[in-house]
Amino acid sequence: MDHSVVAKDIAYSYTEHRAVDDISFHIDEGEVLGLLGPNGAGKTTTLKMLIGLLLPQAGSISILDMDMAHDREKIQSLIGVCFEEKNLYDEMSAAANLNFFASLFGSKHIDADRLLEKMGLPPDRKDNVANFSKGMKQRLMIARALVNHPRVLFLDEPTDGLDPVSAETIRRVITEEKELGATVFLTTHDMMEADRLSDRVGFMNEGKIVALDTPDNLKHQYGKRVLKVRYRSGEKITERELSLEDPQTGSEVDRILAQHDVRDMHTEEATLEDVFIHFTGRKLEE
Amino acid sequence: MSVARAAKLVRRTLLGGRRNPMLYAALAVPFLYTLIIQLIFGTFWQQEPTLAVFEGGRRAIVPVLQRNGAVRVAPTASAGEVKRIVTEKKADVGIVLSADLAEKLSANEQATLTVYIGGESLAQSRAVALAAVVDTLRQQSPHVPQIDFAQKYVGEEQALSISQMLLPFIVMVTVFFGGFMIPASMLIQEREKKTLDALLVTPVQPLDVLAAYGFLGATLAILVGVLTLLFNQSWNQPPLLILVMTLGAILMAEWGLVAGIFIKDTATLFANMKLFGIFLYGPALFIVFPSWPQWISRLFPTHYFIYPVFRISIYREGLSSVGSDVAILGALTLVSLLPIFFLSRRLASL
Numbered sequence: 001m002d003h004s005v006v007a008k009d010i011a012y013s014y015t016e017h018r019a020v021d022d023i024s025f026h027i028d029e030g031e032v033l034g035l036l037g038p039n040g041a042g043k044t045t046t047l048k049m050l051i052g053l054l055l056p057q058a059g060s061i062s063i064l065d066m067d068m069a070h071d072r073e074k075i076q077s078l079i080g081v082c083f084e085e086k087n088l089y090d091e092m093s094a095a096a097n098l099n100f101f102a103s104l105f106g107s108k109h110i111d112a113d114r115l116l117e118k119m120g121l122p123p124d125r126k127d128n129v130a131n132f133s134k135g136m137k138q139r140l141m142i143a144r145a146l147v148n149h150p151r152v153l154f155l156d157e158p159t160d161g162l163d164p165v166s167a168e169t170i171r172r173v174i175t176e177e178k179e180l181g182a183t184v185f186l187t188t189h190d191m192m193e194a195d196r197l198s199d200r201v202g203f204m205n206e207g208k209i210v211a212l213d214t215p216d217n218l219k220h221q222y223g224k225r226v227l228k229v230r231y232r233s234g235e236k237i238t239e240r241e242l243s244l245e246d247p248q249t250g251s252e253v254d255r256i257l258a259q260h261d262v263r264d265m266h267t268e269e270a271t272l273e274d275v276f277i278h279f280t281g282r283k284l285e286e
Numbered sequence: 287m288s289v290a291r292a293a294k295l296v297r298r299t300l301l302g303g304r305r306n307p308m309l310y311a312a313l314a315v316p317f318l319y320t321l322i323i324q325l326i327f328g329t330f331w332q333q334e335p336t337l338a339v340f341e342g343g344r345r346a347i348v349p350v351l352q353r354n355g356a357v358r359v360a361p362t363a364s365a366g367e368v369k370r371i372v373t374e375k376k377a378d379v380g381i382v383l384s385a386d387l388a389e390k391l392s393a394n395e396q397a398t399l400t401v402y403i404g405g406e407s408l409a410q411s412r413a414v415a416l417a418a419v420v421d422t423l424r425q426q427s428p429h430v431p432q433i434d435f436a437q438k439y440v441g442e443e444q445a446l447s448i449s450q451m452l453l454p455f456i457v458m459v460t461v462f463f464g465g466f467m468i469p470a471s472m473l474i475q476e477r478e479k480k481t482l483d484a485l486l487v488t489p490v491q492p493l494d495v496l497a498a499y500g501f502l503g504a505t506l507a508i509l510v511g512v513l514t515l516l517f518n519q520s521w522n523q524p525p526l527l528i529l530v531m532t533l534g535a536i537l538m539a540e541w542g543l544v545a546g547i548f549i550k551d552t553a554t555l556f557a558n559m560k561l562f563g564i565f566l567y568g569p570a571l572f573i574v575f576p577s578w579p580q581w582i583s584r585l586f587p588t589h590y591f592i593y594p595v596f597r598i599s600i601y602r603e604g605l606s607s608v609g610s611d612v613a614i615l616g617a618l619t620l621v622s623l624l625p626i627f628f629l630s631r632r633l634a635s636l
Contacts, residue, residue, distance in 0.1 A: 051487045052486070052487065053483060053486060053487060055631070072491075073489050073491060076487055076488055076489050077488075077489045079487070081484075081487040083480065083483060083484065085480045086480075087479060087480035087481045087483060087484045088481070088484075089298070089481060090479075092298075100294070100298055101484070101488060103294050104291060104294060104485070104488040104489060104490050105488060105489060106489070144484070148488075
């Protein structure tokens with residue numbers, strides 16, 4: 001399979017702070033790669049290098065077989081970017097925003113209404129974007145990222161802080177774009193979202209990618225599957241977690257069943273959060 | 287760099303909804319300043335030059351002069367009063383018509399007229415007043431009148447009115463708001479609103495953005511600058527003035543772009559302008575205060591814009607006297623272009 005994005009030993013430092021520390025990865029054509037990590041891990045700096053806003057201080061980036069250092073303009077005509085911060089022209093209408101950005105890609109006419117409809121936005125809305133809700137603005141930003149039918153989409157925290165309806169619309173569109181063949185690079189805090197949308201997930205911490213694989217492989221390899229048991233012990237309710245990998249778990253379960261009044265018992269699958277804690281020793285929110 | 291993409295950015299700025307307040311300021315401030323200065327110091331409401339006239343004898347010429355719409359005629363009772371009125375700046379020009387003038391004109395004889403010229407009067411006013419006199423005498427004479435004007439300057443010859451001395455300041459304001467502040471504030475606003483990032487991940491390149499806002503600022507500065515000079519009745523030697531205005535506007539736009547690249551927010555831009563604005567306006571002060579050592583003015587780069595504009599628009603001087611200043615201005619404009627190219631990449635990384 002061809003690689004749509006290849007980052008090789010890229011690094012970037014802000015004065016004393018090394019934000020991205022010699023990382024390498026690739027994204028296959030039509031693949032969704034989710035990059036997870038806490039604030040300050042280096043996700044946004046990595047994204048800025050991939051979209052050509054920052055020049056890597058070391059290493060190289062190739063997108064669609066073109067070198068970012070030499071073919072930046074060509075690359076940027078083939079990618080779509082949605083930023084975390086709302087950076088629309090607030091004084092213009094939604095359709096005017098889309099038409100203006102489409103014109104920068106050389107498109108004389110785009111079906112702005114169709115794009116707005118796809119994002120669940122009213123197509124005939126004439127009022128300025130300044131009057132839009134946060135969720136509507138974010139959906140419009142995704143629509144803007146699609147005006148040039150990009151072959152690679154870069155999305156920085158696309159659903160962060162959104163209402164469930166807006167978040168779900170955006171997730172649906174990401175899935176649709178992937179089905180249409182687009183490659184997607186996604187940064188997010190949301191483990192569930194990354195698990196659901198990504199073909200592969202990378203964990204970033206302190207400027208380095210500490211793990212990169214499919215969600216299933218990562219959870220299987222580094223997560224912990226547990227059996228959770230709640231039982232009455234005297235007057236109080238006790239809850240215990242038993243590792244499914246521990247050979248002693250079977251006998252322990254037998255003992256609990258024999259000796260206590262078990263209220264409920266269920267298995268819990270490993271999560272990406274567990275994987276993250278495994279690598280960093282802390283939760284994503286910390 | 288793509289001209290088409292830069293043009294799209296300019297179009298969006300001008301037509302895309304609510305505009306940057308600096309655009310309105312660039313259009314309004316020079317005219318506001320002109321109006322205030324003219325109202326306080328100038329002759330804004332008095333367009334016609336005033337001609338003080340004494341005519342001896344039967345006073346046949348004064349009534350004809352009074353019918354001439356180009357001048358306001360102030361008849362006097364004596365030749366001495368003509369001089370006094372001009373000295374007191376109540377008239378731009380004064381003229382004494384001898385009692386035998388009509389006879390000399392009829393006989394096609396040479397006549398000499400004493401003309402008092404106010405040292406602070408505008409050159410335009412002097413020309414209009416004397417043309418009105420010649421025109422009137424021609425009407426009174428069956429022949430081409432043979433007249434000599436014995437000119438006597440009253441007051442300091444090269445002295446200027448305050449409004450004229452403040453003209454360079456107004457022109458500098460014009461070019462500063464249009465040329466400097468528009469590119470700087472547009473760039474800073476794009477950065478503050480993060481829309482710059484959105485532009486720079488499309489095929490739009492940093493140089494396209496700089497070219498768009500530089501062009502917008504410089505063009506506006508030239509247009510408003512020309513209008514300001516017209517408004518101040520100082521539109522002399524148009525080709526040379528346009529050249530100087532264009533170079534000055536481009537220079538200011540280049541500096542505005544550099545400021546826009548380095549300064550991170552609008553508040554800092556205004557704070558810096560308060561601190562360093564004197565370096566832009568400084569040479570205008572040296573024109574207002576001619577007793578200051580004028581060589582200091584030459585240390586300011588804007589001297590090479592302000593000074594030629596002043597000499598051309600007020601004194602009608604040409605390239606022979608301001609050529610070296612214009613050449614230095616051109617060189618400064620070219621040199622200031624270099625940092626734009628070097629710093630353009632910095633736009634994306636801020």
